[in-house]
Amino acid sequence: MPLPRSIAVIDIGKTNAKVVLIDSASRQQVAARSTPNTVKREGLYPHADVERLWDFLVASLGKLHEEHEIEGISITTHGATAALMAGDRLAMPVLDYEHPGPDETGAAYAEARPDFAESLSPRLPNGLNLGAQIFWQSRTFVSAFARVTTVLTYPQYWAWRLTGVMASEVTSLGCHTDLWAPQRSDFSSLVTEQGWRGLFPEVRPAASVLGTVLPDVAAATGLPADTPVTCGIHDSNASLLPHLGAHEAPFTILSTGTWAIAMTVGGDTGGLDPARDSLANVDAYGRPVPTARFMGGREFDMLAPGAVEPSAGDIERVIAGDVQALPSFMPGVGPFPGLQGRWTVEPETLTPAERTAAVSLYLALMTETCLGLCGLGREIIIEGPLARNALFGQALARLTGVKVSISGDSTGTSLGASMLFGGAMSGGSGRPIAPLDHTGFDVYAERWRARLR
Structure with missing residues (x-):
């Protein structure tokens, strides 16, 4: 099919949901609409x-089509989420x-889940393993689960609502779910042993066009009835897609939002x-990608409310004064899941700019730690909100000693999702960042590491 010119990307992140319009010729964002992604507290959970x-x-979609004439729709969402369907309705709510x-x-789940060697998926808290969610739902809401006919991973749920076509897809199945065995590109033993295999529809490539919009969607939005919709992709892998084949491996993409997720393409899972x-994520071509992560965006918002761009003087006071944040402020996740976050000073004594500086340095040190687990590429490309944090990028360049640059895609995911329709890869390295030029930072970083030892 011809490459659509105006592609609407449905981008549902954990914090916000967006519809972003991408011009496929220029690879630029043309327009966007957003809303908070709220959680409902009533009901079963x-x-x-x-x-x-x-x-x-x-x-x-209706407004953007009226203004710009949408020619195709692509979808990307956060992971660890699925819709349990009973026919064409939800059997139970989509669990947060x-x-x-x-x-x-x-x-009981610990006994049932596959070994890490099979799934390359670690045991995570709450519902961060999608397999743990389904296991809990199947045992806690027995009668409701008995009605389940299909399990749809989250991008594919929205694709189904648009097209009426159900599908599975590997990037969502392969993001710390326990449901996928990346080395053999198949469902894991958990799926077979729990009798869930028949609940998952056919696996389709992320870039496949599932179909066109349903008549009621066309009527509600004004979209042409032949508007194509892609199968959809996990958001971190959407960030990765423009860069596949565009850099010499190994290289690292740092996808940021609620999470900071480092993915080293061509790296070693060992x-x-x-x-x-x-863990290993699975890219759009089904290949395992060594990955390490922490909730960097969530921690930044917690630790630096009312963030202010720090001056050189602010940075100097933070480094010279040994003002440090130590992990972890989101328990159970990241490279230090068992540590309780703390400051080396009373944070209330800091100005907003000084707090912003200290937290930016903290995020860079956490990212360097993640790179020690998933592997450091020859270069690092930062996607998403942290690409706008100059001090973070400068500190990361100083810590790693490799080229660090920021992507031109301000959303971090929309460009990659739009490329599910095809077109040339566009993952240039973007704007390079100079390493932080501060003689005291190396000692500051070593003190941070020593405190954790």
Whole structure:
């Protein structure tokens, strides 16, 4: 099919949902609409407000089409989420992965889940392992689960709502779910032994066109009835897609948002440590990609509310004064899941700019630690919100000693998702960042590491 010119990307992140319009010729964002991705607290458990999101998506597609004439729709979402369907309805709500409910069946799940050597997926808290979610739902809500006919990973749920076609896809199946065996490109032993294999529809490539919009979607949005919709992709892998084949391997993509996720293409999975939130994601071509991560965006928002761009003087005071944040402020995840986050000073004594500087340096040190697990590429490309944090990028360049650059894609995921329709790879290295020029930073970094030892 011809490459659509105006591609609407549905991008559902854990914090915000967006519809972003990408011009496929220029690879530039043309327009965007966004809304908070709220969690509903009533009912069986905390869950995604899928009907509010659907109303937002339909309204946004209609408005963007009116203004720019949408020619194709692509989809990307956060991971660790699935819709359990009973025919053409939800059998139960779409579980919020931060809900601790799956820990209730944690002991039994530990016996059932596959070994790390098979899944390359570590045991994570709450519902961060999608397999743990389904296991808990199957045992806690027995009658509701008995009605389940299909399990749809999250991008494919929205693709189904748009097209009526159900599919599975490897990037969502392969992101710390316990459901996929990356080395053999098949469902894991957990899926077989729990009798879930028949619940998953046919695996389709992320870049396949599932179909065109349903008649009621066309009527509600004004879109042509032949508007094509892709199968969809996990958001971290959407960030990765423009760079595959565009850099000499190994190289590292740092995808940022709620999470900071380091993925080293062409890296070795041998250094992964399941106890430290490192794992293998699966790229759009089904290949394992060594990955390590922490909740960098969430921690930044917690630790530096009202962030202010630090001056050289602010940075000097933080480094000279040994002002440090130490992991982890989000328990159970990241490379230090068992540590309790703390400061070396009372953070209330810091100005907003000084706090921003200290937290930016903390995120760089955490990222360097992650790279010790998933492997350091010849270069690092930063995607998403942290690409706008100059001090973070400068500190990371100083810590790693490799080329660090920032991507031109401000959303971190939308460009990659739009490329599911095809077109030349565009993963240039972007704007390079000079390493932090501060003689005291090396000692500062060593003190941070020493405190953790």
